Amino acid sequence: xxxxxxxxxxxxxxxxxxxxxxxxxxxxxxxxxxxxxxxxxxxxxxxxxxxxxxxxxxxxxxxxxxxxxxxxxxxxxxxxxxxxxxxxxxxxxxxxxxxxxxxxxxxxxxxxxxxx
Amino acid sequence: xxxxxxxxxxxxxxxxxxxxxxxxxxxxxxxxxxxxxxxxxxxxxxxxxxxxxxxxxxxxxxxxxxxxxxxxxxxxxxxxxxxxxxxxxxxxxxxxxxxxxxxxxxxxxxx
Numbered sequence: 001x002x003x004x005x006x007x008x009x010x011x012x013x014x015x016x017x018x019x020x021x022x023x024x025x026x027x028x029x030x031x032x033x034x035x036x037x038x039x040x041x042x043x044x045x046x047x048x049x050x051x052x053x054x055x056x057x058x059x060x061x062x063x064x065x066x067x068x069x070x071x072x073x074x075x076x077x078x079x080x081x082x083x084x085x086x087x088x089x090x091x092x093x094x095x096x097x098x099x100x101x102x103x104x105x106x107x108x109x110x111x112x113x114x115x116x
Numbered sequence: 117x118x119x120x121x122x123x124x125x126x127x128x129x130x131x132x133x134x135x136x137x138x139x140x141x142x143x144x145x146x147x148x149x150x151x152x153x154x155x156x157x158x159x160x161x162x163x164x165x166x167x168x169x170x171x172x173x174x175x176x177x178x179x180x181x182x183x184x185x186x187x188x189x190x191x192x193x194x195x196x197x198x199x200x201x202x203x204x205x206x207x208x209x210x211x212x213x214x215x216x217x218x219x220x221x222x223x224x225x226x227x
Binding site: 004109 | 120122150152157158159160161162165205207214215216217218219220
């Protein structure tokens with residue numbers, strides 16, 4: 001059973017460009033979470049999604065950031081008009097459906113975004 | 117919201133000794149307390165978790181204790197080995213989904 005997959009692993013963008021980060025949850029998992037990790041800091045919750053629904057986006061900046069988890073395909077975290085402060089590692093996690101241990105989150109390897 | 121504090125920020129131990137990391141949290145609604153190990157360049161990996169109805173849980177050389185009254189929980193690693201060297205994160209959250217993480221402890225096991 002493959003784990004959570006994220007791509008790309010490393011992404012370099014210039015200021016003003018768009019960044020798209022992809023996350024494929026573990027097989028059978030229907031909940032996806034995105035976190036951001038700044039250097040030498042813990043992870044900060046950004047958004048929680050289920051298929052075709054955003055459940056909680058309270059940790060996501062109001063502007064330039066958006067997330068989706070379509071019926072088919074991976075979850076996408078999109079950052080428009082990137083700025084240097086967006087440079088961080090972005091981690092995706094997934095968990096099983098509510099009937100199982102919904103709060104056991106399994107993390108992907110992360111995407112390291114560098115904004116030049 | 118939840119605020120999780122983690123201490124110490126760095127910990128160096130001799131191989132074979134024990135390592136203890138402590139975390140405190142602020143929100144009494146938190147019921148789930150996982151611990152993650154993160155190796156360089158990788159994502160956090162769940163190593164053990166504890167829920168509010170349990171005071172202590174053990175898995176081989178790793179144990180976690182929880183004191184809900186005092187709002188703190190701890191990770192204990194016994195008989196440390198070089199492969200235990202990593203950054204360890206505690207987290208706390210309600211049963212549904214949102215986890216708040218501590219800032220991490222960099223553990224170095226000296227051979």
